[in-house]
Amino acid sequence: MNREYHRWYSPRLHRDMELLVFGHAGSKVLMFPTRDGRFWEYEQLGVVASLADKIEAGHLQLYCIEGLANESFYDGHRHPAARIRRHAALEDYVLNEVLPLMAQKNPNGCTIVHGCSLGAFQAASLVFRHPHLFRKLVAFSGRYDLTMQVESFGNLFQGYYDDEIYFHTPTHFLPGLTCEWQLDRLRQVDIVLTIGDADPFLDNNLHLTHLLTERGVRHQLHRWDGRAHRGSAWRKMAALYI
Numbered sequence: 001m002n003r004e005y006h007r008w009y010s011p012r013l014h015r016d017m018e019l020l021v022f023g024h025a026g027s028k029v030l031m032f033p034t035r036d037g038r039f040w041e042y043e044q045l046g047v048v049a050s051l052a053d054k055i056e057a058g059h060l061q062l063y064c065i066e067g068l069a070n071e072s073f074y075d076g077h078r079h080p081a082a083r084i085r086r087h088a089a090l091e092d093y094v095l096n097e098v099l100p101l102m103a104q105k106n107p108n109g110c111t112i113v114h115g116c117s118l119g120a121f122q123a124a125s126l127v128f129r130h131p132h133l134f135r136k137l138v139a140f141s142g143r144y145d146l147t148m149q150v151e152s153f154g155n156l157f158q159g160y161y162d163d164e165i166y167f168h169t170p171t172h173f174l175p176g177l178t179c180e181w182q183l184d185r186l187r188q189v190d191i192v193l194t195i196g197d198a199d200p201f202l203d204n205n206l207h208l209t210h211l212l213t214e215r216g217v218r219h220q221l222h223r224w225d226g227r228a229h230r231g232s233a234w235r236k237m238a239a240l241y242i
Helices: 052-056 080-105 118-129 163-168 180-186 202-214 231-241
Strands: 003-010 015-022 027-032 060-065 111-116 136-140 190-196 220-224
Touching (some): 060 080, 202 220, 220 231
Parallel strands (some): 111 136, 136 190, 190 220
Antiparallel strands (some): 015 060
16 A cells, blocks of 8 residues: 655644645545544554555555644633634635645545544535535534533633634534535535544534535434444444445
8 A cells, every 4th residue: 555654844834834645546535533532543543554445455545644732722821812813824825725735736636634533623614615625525523513511521712712713613604604615616526524423423413414414415323322422433434434
């Protein structure tokens, strides 16, 4: 299997950024890690291995990037306004640095975005905001509203709220989305969500599916037994849905 390591200084993030590429051809898969994960997380978790047959056959090419959760949503030393701005800067990096690299390396017209846990939020926020750039969203065990408190998962903005938070939170901006051009592109995206039936984010996933249905956006929600918020479940999900 082709494996490449890339690193460069990002002028948008003012730091070096690293990523791994697996595969040589096929649909491109942009992969956001979990909260504590790094760009190598999906290799360590065995998710890459679970897709090895598709990668080696030239059906998929994975791009595993940094999520910078500890510099954005989980950086307690930053004001909440600065946390969401850091996330917005990461999005800018993805759109203007990572996607061009992907296009340069692989002319395939299909780009899939994937993430688990917090990575699912980042993947969904990116696709819902820029649906014209992507063909498929595959999000596992996600919480799509970081202002909500569920069990030990608190409001990551500590009660602060502004337009940046609104426009980056899928369950907030979808009800007010009236742009027919954006909605039409979103309706063309293949959207696959998974959640465990004992996962604390189940209700949030059900709310998201309700909002998508209201907007006429077709999607799939697969409910797995138990919490299913772990690598062993994600390996099986990846083989089925990516």
